[in-house]
Amino acid sequence: MGISKENRIWPRWASTVGIMREEEITVHAFCTNWQVTLTVDLDLLCAIQGQSFTLIDRSGRCKVVGCQGRTFFLAIRERSGVPAMRLTSRSKLNYLL
Numbered sequence: 001m002g003i004s005k006e007n008r009i010w011p012r013w014a015s016t017v018g019i020m021r022e023e024e025i026t027v028h029a030f031c032t033n034w035q036v037t038l039t040v041d042l043d044l045l046c047a048i049q050g051q052s053f054t055l056i057d058r059s060g061r062c063k064v065v066g067c068q069g070r071t072f073f074l075a076i077r078e079r080s081g082v083p084a085m086r087l088t089s090r091s092k093l094n095y096l097l
Contacts, residue, residue: 010056014075014087017042018051026076027055028084031062033069038062040073055087 027040062069
């Protein structure tokens with residue numbers, strides 16, 4: 001039996017907000033309603049949720065005033081030259097869209 005694409009193995013650098021902060025990963029929240037991208041403050045997130053908190057398969061409420069949309073998270077590891085990596089599985093993303 002093979003591994004489904006939904007059960008993918010996430011890279012270590014994306015596993016927790018503490019590691020993403022240490023690795024200087026840029027994280028954005030993308031609103032599915034207004035199609036805007038907001039920068040996530042990893043220092044603040046670590047202080048509130050703790051360093052072991054993960055953004056994988058999480059969604060949040062949009063922080064734009066008056067917006068009722070949901071966000072999913074994108075991680076950008078600028079040193080690697082790899083484009084933004086979606087931290088949300090396809091099934092979760094389909095639910096948000």
